[in-house]
Amino acid sequence: MRCPYCGSTATQVKDSRPSEDHTTIRRRRICSDCGGRFTTFERVQLRELTVVKRNGRRVPFDRDKLMRSIQMATRKRDVDPERLERLVSGLVRRLENMGENDVPSETIGTLVMEALKTLDDVAYVRFASVYKNFREAKDFELCWANSPARRPMKKISYHRMTISDRSRRGPAH
Numbered sequence: 044m045r046c047p048y049c050g051s052t053a054t055q056v057k058d059s060r061p062s063e064d065h066t067t068i069r070r071r072r073i074c075s076d077c078g079g080r081f082t083t084f085e086r087v088q089l090r091e092l093t094v095v096k097r098n099g100r101r102v103p104f105d106r107d108k109l110m111r112s113i114q115m116a117t118r119k120r121d122v123d124p125e126r127l128e129r130l131v132s133g134l135v136r137r138l139e140n141m142g143e144n145d146v147p148s149e150t151i152g153t154l155v156m157e158a159l160k161t162l163d164d165v166a167y168v169r170f171a172s173v174y175k176n177f178r179e180a181k182d183f184e185l186c187w188a189n190s191p192a193r194r195p196m197k198k199i200s201y202h203r204m205t206i207s208d209r210s211r212r213g214p215a216h
C-alpha cells in the first residue's frame with residue numbers, strides 16, 4: 044500500500060484487527076521511508092456498483108462518499124461511530140443485493156433516509172431536507188456545501204412547536 048504522505052511503497056502492516064461485528068479488518072500501517080502512520084480497511088465487496096445520477100451521468104459507487112454524507116447529517120449528534128459503520132455496511136449490502144450493478148442515486152437517497160429515520164431524528168431531517176431541496180444538484184457533497192447549516196434545525200423546532208400546539212388543544216380526533 045502506497046504511503047499517503049510521501050508516496051513510498053515501502054509500507055508495513057503493524058497491527059490488524061477485525062471490527063466488532065467482524066465485517067471489516069482494520070490495518071495500522073507504517074511507512075518505512077517517512078515514518079507516516081495510516082489505516083486501511085478491508086471489506087467484502089459483492090458487486091461493482093455504478094451510481095446513475097438524475098442527469099444520466101454514471102460514477103463508480105464510493106462507500107467513503109456515502110459515509111461522509113451520513114457523517115455530515117449526524118454531525119454533533121451522539122451517534123456511535125461503530126454504529127455508523129454498521130449502518131453504511133448494511134446499506135451497501137442492500138444495494139449489492141438488489142441484483143443490479145447500476146443503482147439510481149435516488150434509490151441510495153431513499154435507503155439512506157430510511158436508515159437515518161431509525162437512527163436519529165435530527166440526522167434524518169438534515170439529510171432529508173438537503174436531499175429533497177437539492178436533488179437537482181450534482182451530488183450530495185455538493186448539496187451539503189451549498190446548504191445553510193442551520194436550516195434543518197429550524198425545521199425541527201417548527202415541527203416540535205406544531206406537536207406541542209396540538210397537545211395543548213387536547214387530544215386530536
Ligand SMILES: [Zn+2]
Pocket residue numbers: 046047048049050051074075076077078079
Ligand atoms: Zn511515507
